[in-house]
Amino acid sequence: MSVEGAVAYDVLSPLAAARALAKDDPGVARFCPPALLLHGTADKSVPAAGSVLMHEALAKLGVPSSYRLFEGKTHTDFLLEDAFRGGKDQLTDSILQLVTGAPQEGRHACMCPRLLVWLASRVCPF
Template identity: 35%
Template structure:
């Protein structure tokens, strides 16, 4: 197995520098027309480590796990093992293909926990935009289905669409992803909406969103936060004033607050 080491901290000229170990191109599933891979980022030190399933955005139709490299490195530098994954894209593959691939990646990560020195009781999800939607959907559907114990213990989701059930019935805006309009496939719009699966068994969820996001308006995320709060689920809604969709993705303050949230739920000795 190939390991690539990255320096993550500056120190005295002759001091040994801690490194992140990157294990790229790990195949976690083979589909008929696509090989699905993950890049693993392992922190310095000895485990077992808390772990994060990291899901990229791209409107469910594009993007790359490499786009999440800076987020993955940030978490690895703070003690997390990270699996940045890929998944099949719409419109060639409509929903629920993306969800199925992310769930397969999570199962694979847990199955390989010993290999990567991962603590299976401290696994979370992190995603942005479409990736944030998929991270929330995995967690809420798992809770709704009564998984015991749930695989994801905490989720961070930024710029995430959370509810498609308010889409105009005849609109074909999401046809490429969900297979048709809401009038044609109402159940798909419900199934794909994290908000519609929220129960009191959901894990803690940190939502962050730019107030000037014109790609994914933040009303759905606010509604998601409100529903989680009403059920007593630990949740944070972190607003970034004046930030748009891209600006929110790269915002260092949001990243830092998200890390605090994860630490509080996934690090041993934290409350």
């Protein structure tokens, strides 16, 4: 990550921020809501290991945190491809399960021909 060509990982990274808080203000957890981290294992933009590390950093702070890795999902599957393709909505189901405490199984209609969704997923850089 960079800002104006200079490496700025510590400024832009949520993981770096959580780790810094653990050092600077260990009592900050009382101000933080529970965190749910959802990540696809095929994400080319942000490695799925980042969510695991973030979960560990939040746990070290004392912030209630959970994570779920979705096998084969990319950075855009949940919000783009899956939404257009239709069918099971894993993203919404996971969020609603956290909120309600009960398993969820939502489905939505196909918004675009599957062939177009497949083609778009092949050229998507994320």
